[in-house]
Amino acid sequence: MAPGIGHRRLRPARLKLELYTEYDLAKIPPPAPSAPPSDSTRPPADGGNLVARLPPELTTTILLHLDLNSLLTLRLINTLYRTLIDSLHPYTLLKQHAPHTLRILHKVQLASHFPLHQLYAEFRHPHCRACGAFGPLVFLPTLTRCCDRCIWTRPRFQVARIGFLASQFPGDFTDEELETLVSLLRQLPIVRVFTGVYGRDPSPIDIVHEPIGIVSVAEAEKAIVNWLGTVERFRGVIASLKAPRGRTEPSSDVLRLMEMYGTARSRWMGTGVTDLPYWDAQRQMAESGIYCSPCALQREYENRYEYNEELGGEGRRWDTLIWDGDDDAGARNTDGPRGDDVAFYMGDICSHFEECELLRKGYVFGMKDGMTRGIGNGPDFWIHADGHIVYDRD
Numbered sequence: 001m002a003p004g005i006g007h008r009r010l011r012p013a014r015l016k017l018e019l020y021t022e023y024d025l026a027k028i029p030p031p032a033p034s035a036p037p038s039d040s041t042r043p044p045a046d047g048g049n050l051v052a053r054l055p056p057e058l059t060t061t062i063l064l065h066l067d068l069n070s071l072l073t074l075r076l077i078n079t080l081y082r083t084l085i086d087s088l089h090p091y092t093l094l095k096q097h098a099p100h101t102l103r104i105l106h107k108v109q110l111a112s113h114f115p116l117h118q119l120y121a122e123f124r125h126p127h128c129r130a131c132g133a134f135g136p137l138v139f140l141p142t143l144t145r146c147c148d149r150c151i152w153t154r155p156r157f158q159v160a161r162i163g164f165l166a167s168q169f170p171g172d173f174t175d176e177e178l179e180t181l182v183s184l185l186r187q188l189p190i191v192r193v194f195t196g197v198y199g200r201d202p203s204p205i206d207i208v209h210e211p212i213g214i215v216s217v218a219e220a221e222k223a224i225v226n227w228l229g230t231v232e233r234f235r236g237v238i239a240s241l242k243a244p245r246g247r248t249e250p251s252s253d254v255l256r257l258m259e260m261y262g263t264a265r266s267r268w269m270g271t272g273v274t275d276l277p278y279w280d281a282q283r284q285m286a287e288s289g290i291y292c293s294p295c296a297l298q299r300e301y302e303n304r305y306e307y308n309e310e311l312g313g314e315g316r317r318w319d320t321l322i323w324d325g326d327d328d329a330g331a332r333n334t335d336g337p338r339g340d341d342v343a344f345y346m347g348d349i350c351s352h353f354e355e356c357e358l359l360r361k362g363y364v365f366g367m368k369d370g371m372t373r374g375i376g377n378g379p380d381f382w383i384h385a386d387g388h389i390v391y392d393r394d
Contacts, residue, residue, distance in 0.1 A: 001385040004353030005365055006290045006344075008378045051080060063088055064117040068105060071116065090120035097277055097286035098123060101138065104274045109192045114143045126278040126287075126345055130154045136289035136343040138276035141189050141216035148341045151273050158217040159272040162186060165220055184223055188215045191272055214268055278345065289343025293380050294358035297368035299341075347387030 051059060063071065063085060071091065075082045085091060094102060094116075101119075105111045128135035128147035131154075135147040139157050151157045162185045166178060190213040277286040344352060353359055366380050382390040 001350035002353040003385045004359050005293045005380050006383050007293050007380050010376050010378045065115045068111040101276045113189045123279050134345040137273040140191050140272050156218045159214045159268045290349050293368050294363040298358050
C-alpha cells in the first residue's frame with residue numbers, strides 16, 4: 001500500500017441526475033407527507049392496542065417493509081406511530097447520513113416504489129452490484145448500488161424515456177399492441193426527471209412543465225419479453241446490439257437498434273442515478289467516496305484542453321497538460337471514466353496510489369484546488385498507507 005493525496009466531493013452526483021437542472025438539489029426541502037386520516041377514521045392514541053400488543057421484532061419487520069411515503073404518512077397518525085418510526089434505527093441512519101438520497105427519491109416520485117429495508121440494504125452494501133468496486137451511487141429505477149464507470153458501460157444501468165422506447169415499435173405492433181406496450185412500461189418504476197439537459201426543456205407556451213419519465217431499459221426488456229412470450233421476438237425488435245458473428249455488414253434492423261441505443265445512451269445515460277453513501281457499521285461512519293486528487297486535476301486539464309482546442313482550432317492550444325511527456329493527443333485517454341471519476345473507500349485508494357503515475361510525477365498538495373474547487377471537489381487531505389486520513393500538510 002502507498003500513501004497519497006485525495007479529496008471528497010462537496011456536491012452530490014455531479015454530472016448525473018442533476019446535470020444543468022434548474023433546481024439546486026442540495027437545497028430541496030424535505031418531502032411533504034400525505035394528509036393524515038381525518039378524526040373520524042384516525043386510530044386512537046394507543047393504535048387500538050394493536051401495535052402495543054405486537055412483539056417489537058414483528059413491529060420492526062412491518063415498518064421495514066413499508067415504503068418512504070407510507071412511513072411519512074404513518075408518522076402523522078399519532079404520537080405512538082411517530083415514536084415507533086423515529087426510533088427505527090435504519091430510518092434514523094438514512095435521515096441522518098443520506099438525506100439527499102431520500103429527497104431525490106421523493107422528488108423523482110419513487111418514494112412509494114421501494115420498501116425501507118431495500119434502501120437500507122444498499123446503504124450498508126459498499127460495492128457496485130455490477131463490478132464489485134466501491135459504488136458511491138444508486139441506480140434509482142431498481143434501487144441498486146453502482147459506480148460511475150458502470151453507469152456508462154453496463155446495459156443494466158441504461159435508461160430511456162417511455163415514449164422513446166414505444167416509438168421503436170410502430171412497424172411491428174398494431175395500435176392496440178402499442179397501447180398495451182405503453183401501459184406496460186408505465187407500470188415500471190418511473191424516474192420523473194428534472195427539467196434541464198435530461199428533462200423536458202420548458203417552452204414559452206407551456207402552461208405546466210411536466211417532467212419527463214424514464215425507465216430502466218433492462219427492466220423494460222424483461223417486462224416486454226414476458227408480455228411477448230418469446231425472447232426471440234423481442235430481440236428482433238429492440239434488444240439486439242451487434243450483428244451476428246461472421247456478418248461483415250450489419251442488417252438495417254441492427255443498425256436501427258444500435259442507433260436507438262446510442263441515442264438513449266447519449267441523452268439519458270446517468271440520468272437514473274444519484275448519490276448514496278455507504279454506512280460502515282464497524283467504523284460507525286458514512287462514506288461518500290474518496291477521489292484521487294492528481295487524477296482529478298489531470299482530467300480537468302484535459303477537459304479544458306479539448307474544449308479550447310475545439311474553439312481555437314489547430315495551432316491554438318490555450319491550455320496544456322501539466323504532466324511532462326503527456327502533451328500530445330495520443331497520451332490522452334478519453335474512453336470514459338478514469339481515476340478522477342472512480343470513488344474509493346478508505347484503505348482501498350492506497351492500492352490505486354501504488355499504480356498512479358500522476359501522483360509519482362510530482363503532484364503538490366492543494367494543486368487542484370484552484371481549478372477544480374468550483375466544480376464540486378473538496379480540499380485535499382493526506383492519506384497514509386494504512387488508510388488513515390490527515391486533513392493538513394503535517
